[in-house]
Amino acid sequence: MKTLFTFIALLWGSITVASAQDFYLPVSSTSKTAIASLHKAADLFANVHFKEGRAELDKALAEDPNFFMAHVYAMQFATRATRPGIADKTLALDQTNLNEAEKIMRELIVKWKADTTSKASETMKALVAAYPKTPQALEWASLYSFYTDKNVDDALDYAQKLAKLSPKFAPNYNTMGYLYMEKKDMEKAKAALEKYIALAPKEANAYDSMAEYYMNNKEYAKSAEYYDKAVAMGMTDSKERADKARSMIK
Structure with a gap:
């Protein structure tokens, strides 16, 4: 089953080789409880546990109603009918304390509000440039490239870089498996999916x-x-x- 996505594929997976602080992009919320719930949701979504992931996301938003990144997640997993309203709510949040990652993601939502066919490539380049050693930045770039922009080559390039940076991040090999299948490279697709099983049996x-x-x-x-x-x-x-x-x- 393809990873995660309805609006796009963000993803967000288990942290086997780095601390949450090192793996995830920074957030401006000061609630440790809310952040922990968001990270749990990320892990669950990455391995296609949608119901459980949404429950953890709800906990994060209940703990901190102004948690910007949690609102971004909520928008991404919303239905097509409810997504515009959630986007408006996300853009209405106070921008004063947003960090660089959050500002970059906010710009993408602004672009999407103006044109729902907007590509994410420039935004993802900016995100990776700002956070080149943060695995989640590469993960998001790969998934946006694949699912939103339909750019298999860019998606695979980001995924390969992520595999080097965080080689035990299992969901990335799932993404790589599908990317290789898109390229009709079935030998590499199988190897990637075998790696996914080995890391997440x-x-x-x-x-x-x-x-x-x-x-x-x-x-x-x-x-x-x-x-x-x-x-x-x-x-x-x-x-x-x-x-x-x-x-x-x-």
């Missing part, structure tokens, strides 16, 4: 993604096998895909 999404790889590679028995693993680990949506894979076995 308890995540159902890792097996669902590998199942999709096998489906695209027309290895239907293997696809069904991995979809079944995802189902057994709690990803009920994989059942229909497993049945489809089985139906294609000759």
Whole structure:
């Protein structure tokens, strides 16, 4: 299953090699509780635990109603109908204490309000330039490039840089797997998804993604096998895909 996104794919994953402060972009909220909930939400969203992620996001906003980055997340995961209202609310927040990362993200929302087809490339370049050693900046740049701008080459370039900077950040290999599939490089796609499983063996999404790889590679028995693993680990949506894979076995 592709990572995360409805509006775009931001992402935000488990922190296995760095502290939260080192992994994530800085935020202006002073509530440690709210920040911890946002980081939990990020981890959950990255591995496709949407319901649980939204619950943690709600906790962050309840703890700090003016938490700018939490509002950004809320907008990204809103429905198409509710997203403009959430964007307006986000832009109405006090800008006085916003840090550089938040100002950059605010500029993107302003662009989107003016033109919903706006590309994110220049904003992401600015974000990475401002935070070149912060893994989340590269993660966001990769996901925006892939899902918003449909620029596979830029997305892969950012993802490869992220893999060097934070080699144990598992969800990035999921993104890389899909990017390589887009480029029809199935050998590298498989290697990336195997890395995702190795780093996150308890995540159902890792097996669902590998199942999709096998489906695209027309290895239907293997696809069904991995979809079944995802189902057994709690990803009920994989059942229909497993049945489809089985139906294609000759």
